[in-house]
Amino acid sequence: MNLYAFQLGRQKELCLAELKTLLGAQNLVEKNNDIAIFQLEKADQKLQDDLGGTIKIMEVFDKTTKENVEKSLEKHLLQEFEGWSGKIQFALNMFGLKKEFRSKPLLNNCKRVLKSLGLNCRFVNNSDKNPQPSTIFKARVLQKGIDINLIKCDSGIYLAQTISIQNIDDYSLRDYNKPKRDAKVGMTPPKLAQIMINLAGPAKTIYDPFCGTGTYLMEIMLMGKTALGSDIERKMVEYTEQNCAWLIQKFPMKYQKHYIFKADARLIEKQFLPQIEIDAIVTESYLGEPQTKEPTPEKRETIFRELANLHLNWLAKCHPLLPKNGKIVMCLTAFRDGKTIHHFPNFNQLAETAGYKIKQSFSYSREDQIVIRDIIVLEKI
Numbered sequence: 001m002n003l004y005a006f007q008l009g010r011q012k013e014l015c016l017a018e019l020k021t022l023l024g025a026q027n028l029v030e031k032n033n034d035i036a037i038f039q040l041e042k043a044d045q046k047l048q049d050d051l052g053g054t055i056k057i058m059e060v061f062d063k064t065t066k067e068n069v070e071k072s073l074e075k076h077l078l079q080e081f082e083g084w085s086g087k088i089q090f091a092l093n094m095f096g097l098k099k100e101f102r103s104k105p106l107l108n109n110c111k112r113v114l115k116s117l118g119l120n121c122r123f124v125n126n127s128d129k130n131p132q133p134s135t136i137f138k139a140r141v142l143q144k145g146i147d148i149n150l151i152k153c154d155s156g157i158y159l160a161q162t163i164s165i166q167n168i169d170d171y172s173l174r175d176y177n178k179p180k181r182d183a184k185v186g187m188t189p190p191k192l193a194q195i196m197i198n199l200a201g202p203a204k205t206i207y208d209p210f211c212g213t214g215t216y217l218m219e220i221m222l223m224g225k226t227a228l229g230s231d232i233e234r235k236m237v238e239y240t241e242q243n244c245a246w247l248i249q250k251f252p253m254k255y256q257k258h259y260i261f262k263a264d265a266r267l268i269e270k271q272f273l274p275q276i277e278i279d280a281i282v283t284e285s286y287l288g289e290p291q292t293k294e295p296t297p298e299k300r301e302t303i304f305r306e307l308a309n310l311h312l313n314w315l316a317k318c319h320p321l322l323p324k325n326g327k328i329v330m331c332l333t334a335f336r337d338g339k340t341i342h343h344f345p346n347f348n349q350l351a352e353t354a355g356y357k358i359k360q361s362f363s364y365s366r367e368d369q370i371v372i373r374d375i376i377v378l379e380k381i
């Protein structure tokens, strides 16, 4: 077993939950605010590409004390760059260590070591702060040099080398350059879609009954799973079809089974679906009208009431489609009102009436959003 460190994305709790579901909670060794360390046989680019909530994956090469960090780094660099020549890109990141070290002296020491091998290095760091992951990605540090990470946890300081980083170009291609977009329907960010798909566990066939422009279907297919999607609007069914066809062209993949059809999720029946067993449902159903200002308590109540009706109906109708203990991972509307968040009232009860229990719930939001998403994992009872 090797140790790998995963840098968590913005919504830390949700990102950690994704990792625990995918890699097994029992394999979590240690964590700090930004990083989770897992023991695994192997981590690679495919794992990185499937994770919506991990910024980068690092392979641990040592765990040591503050006093021995420099020596350990020196040893690793000498091993890693023996036989290299020319100029390399070098980035240094510290997690949970701001007080113990300043990056400048450490960087200078690394420069000296690399120079002893006849190498020049260009530092990606230009202050005591960690370089932005996007800078590391754009400068191709992983291909042209090394990205080193010092991670302080309770048991010591881990030293780790980055082996993969989120491909921000691919995400923005899928998010902004797919042929059919519709800001009015409230498209799901691809990274959130990936996290939610992973929260469904080892499901092979996943259904999105509110497919919109097809974000979930695209991410499901990229993970090598079978995707089913439906929408009440003919236009959205066509958008999903076109986006999936575009995806297959842009991101060649071995497995591309997907089914798209028009249906009202409140009336869904097994016979409307292709002859195929569904393992899980992952979806962002209607969140309510977009809001330009915080809704009044009365307005909020009306929105919640209307949505409760929709949720009760579709959840009940989808119940027979799922296997025993089958999962639904869904977005639920909540509202931000200054510092207060108004969550969907009595959803626990609603879910139970429809035949589910809530297994997990998380908030997913940005400071500037009024309508926000809670991410709920339901299990069929």
Ligand SMILES: C[S@@+](CC[C@H](N)C(=O)[O-])C[C@H]1O[C@@H](n2cnc3c(N)ncnc32)[C@H](O)[C@@H]1O
Residues within 6 Å of the ligand: 185, 186, 187, 188, 189, 209, 210, 211, 212, 213, 214, 215, 216, 230, 231, 232, 233, 236, 263, 264, 265, 266, 284, 285, 286, 287
């Ligand atoms: C929030 S959008 C889904 C966005 C989608 N995840 C994406 O990234 O494009 C909700 C979708 O649900 C559809 N919808 C609303 N009510 C529906 C219903 N009763 N049955 C099926 N689809 C419905 C809407 O047409 C809309 O496309």
